[in-house]
Amino acid sequence: MSAESVTLMKQAVAQAAAQEVKSGMVVGxxxxxxxxxxxxxxxxxxxxxxxxNIVGIPTSFQASVLAKLYGIPLVTLDxxxxxxxxxxxxDEVDPDKVLIKGGGxxxxxxxxxxxxxxxxxxxxxxxxxxxxxxxxxPVPVEVLPxxxxxxxxxxTNLGGEPVLRMGVKKxxxxxxxxxxxxxxxxFATIHDPAELEKTINNIPGVVENGLFVGLAxxxxxxxxVNDQPVVR
Ligand code: 5RP
Numbered sequence: 065m066s067a068e069s070v071t072l073m074k075q076a077v078a079q080a081a082a083q084e085v086k087s088g089m090v091v092g093x094x095x096x097x098x099x100x101x102x103x104x105x106x107x108x109x110x111x112x113x114x115x116x117n118i119v120g121i122p123t124s125f126q127a128s129v130l131a132k133l134y135g136i137p138l139v140t141l142d143x144x145x146x147x148x149x150x151x152x153x154x155d156e157v158d159p160d161k162v163l164i165k166g167g168g169x170x171x172x173x174x175x176x177x178x179x180x181x182x183x184x185x186x187x188x189x190x191x192x193x194x195x196x197x198x199x200x201x202p203v204p205v206e207v208l209p210x211x212x213x214x215x216x217x218x219x220t221n222l223g224g225e226p227v228l229r230m231g232v233k234k235x236x237x238x239x240x241x242x243x244x245x246x247x248x249x250x251f252a253t254i255h256d257p258a259e260l261e262k263t264i265n266n267i268p269g270v271v272e273n274g275l276f277v278g279l280a281x282x283x284x285x286x287x288x289v290n291d292q293p294v295v296r
Contacts, residue, residue, distance in 0.1 A: 065191070065288070069288050069291070069293075070189055070191075072286075072288070072293040073189040073190070073286030073287060073288060073293045074097060074098045074101055074187075074189055074286060075101050075293070076286045076293035076294070076295050077098065077187040077188065077189065077284045077285065077286035077295050078098055078099070078101030078102040078104075078105055078187055079101070079105050080284050080295040081102055081151045081185045081187045081284045082102050082105035082106050082109065082151070084149060084151075084183075084185060085106060085109075085115065085118060085149060085151075086115075087115055087116045087117050087118065088116075088117045088118065089118050089148040089149055090118070090119055090120075090121065090139070090144050090146060090147050090148050090149075091106070091118055091119070091120050091121070091136075091147070091148065091149055091150070091151070092120075092121050092123065092147050092149065092150025092151070092152070092177040092178055092180070092181050092184075093106075093120045093121065093122045093123060093127045093128075093130075093131055093136070093150075093151070093177075094123050094127065094150065094151055094152025094153055094174060094178070094187075095123045095124040095126055095127050095152070095153070095168045095170035095173075095174060096152075096153035096167065096168045096170075097153070098153040098187045098188065098189070099127065099151060099152055099153050099187065100126075100130055102151045102187060103120075103127065103130045103131055103134055103136065104130070104134055106118070106120075106134065106136055107131075107133075107134025107135050107136055108134070110134075110135055110136065111135060118136065118137075119136075119137050119138065119139045119143075119144070120136045120137065120138050120139070121138070121139060121140065121141065121144070121147060121177050122138060122173075122177075123150075123152065123170050123173045123174040123176075123177045123178070124168065124170035124173055124174075124241055125241050126168070126170070127170075141176070141177075141180070146180075146182065147177065147180045147181040147182065148181065148182050148183065149181055149182065149183045149184075149185065150177055150178045150180075150181035150183070150184045150185070151184075151185045151186075151187060152165070152174055152178050152184070152185075152186060152187070153165075153167075153186070153187055153188060154186050154188050154192055154276070154280075155167040155192065155200075155201040155274070156192055156194045156197060156198070156199075156200060156201045157186060157188055157192050157193050157194065157280075157283055157285075158194055158195070158196070158197045158257075159195065161186075161280040161281075161283060162197055162257045162275070162276065162277050162278075162280075163186065163274075163275075163276035163279070163280055164197060164198065164201050164202075164203060164204075164274050164275060164276075165204075165274045165276055166203075166204030166206075166246065166273075166274030167201070167204070169204065169206070169229070169238050169240045169241075169246050170240070170241065171204055171206065171272060171273070171274040171276075172206050172240065172242060172271055172272035173241065173242075174276075175272055175276060175279070178276070178279055178280075179276075179279050183281050183282070184279050184280050184281050184282075185280075185281065185282050185283075185284060186280045186282070186283045186284065187284045187286075188283065188284070188285055188286070189285070189286045189287070190285055190286065190287040192285075193285065196253070196254075197254045197257055197275075198250070198251050198253070198254040202225075202227070202248035202249050202250040202251075203224070203248070203249045203250075203251065203254075203260075203264070203273055203274050203275055204229070204246050204247075204248055204249075204273065204274040205219065205226075205246065205247045205248075205249055205264055205270055205272075205273045205274070206240055206242070206244050206245070206246055206270070206271040206272050206273070207244060207245055207246070207247055207269055207270055207271065208244055208269045208271060209243075209244060209245055210269070211268065211269020211270075212228070212245060212247075212269075214267075214268070214269060215247065215267055215268075215269045215270055216228075216247060218267045219247060219249050219264070219267070222251075222260075222263065222264070223251060223252070224249035224250060224251050225249065225250040225251075226247045226248070226249045227247065227248050227249075227250075228245060228246075228247055228248075229245070229246040229247065229248050242271065244271055249264075254275075257275050257277050258275075258277045258278070260275060261273060261275040261277055284296075
């Protein structure tokens with residue numbers, strides 16, 4: 065599939081999900097290329113007057129920069145008692161709506177914000193749908209730098225294949241918004257994602273992992289039908 069087709073699908077799901085936001089809502093703003101379009105569409109709806117009085121809670125520095133660019137007022141978790149809706153992408157979605165997230169190294173803040181939302185809408189193109197979790201994407205684990213070696217060993221002992229995530233130029237590790245590193249862990253199979261999520265988070269030095277179990281309420285999937293983007 066061409067890059068243009070993928071972009072068209074991302075825009076279509078982003079537009080459909082952005083329409084679910086109503087005036088006055090507190091909105092969790094996800095991270096990634098698909099949610100970048102969500103933030104853009106929300107900004108456009110605000111600008112046109114179709115939407116008013118929303119505030120956003122960003123899940124990353126990237127999301128906060130985009131929100132400012134598109135004129136979405138931002139607040140923090142200290143300022144609000146509820147989040148009405150969160151819209152975020154995913155790297156994998158299984159038939160039980162369990163997700164793997166963290167391709168953008170933002171899963172720690174994403175899990176906090178998405179998990180607090182009354183409604184958590186996931187926006188993906190059809191390539192992210194899997195029958196077996198972990199089959200196309202490893203589980204990202206955010207780790208405190210000082211605990212990199214013991215956490216890597218513990219992840220190997222769990223049966224995973226841990227790889228420290230490097231930056232695009234491969235000249236240093238990816239550093240998260242919290243100043244930590246990310247280990248991507250490939251598991252041959254993930255039988256019980258809820259159990260694995262807890263087990264990984266129980267390793268001292270782990271901040272958060274990218275398994276999202278029982279959090280997503282709706283999945284918006286973009287696909288191409290006769291070369292046209294369709295959302296289901
Ligand atoms: C960031 C994420 C993203 O939501 C995920 O990687 C999907 O990104 P994209 O929409 O660019 O495919 O989890 O940590």
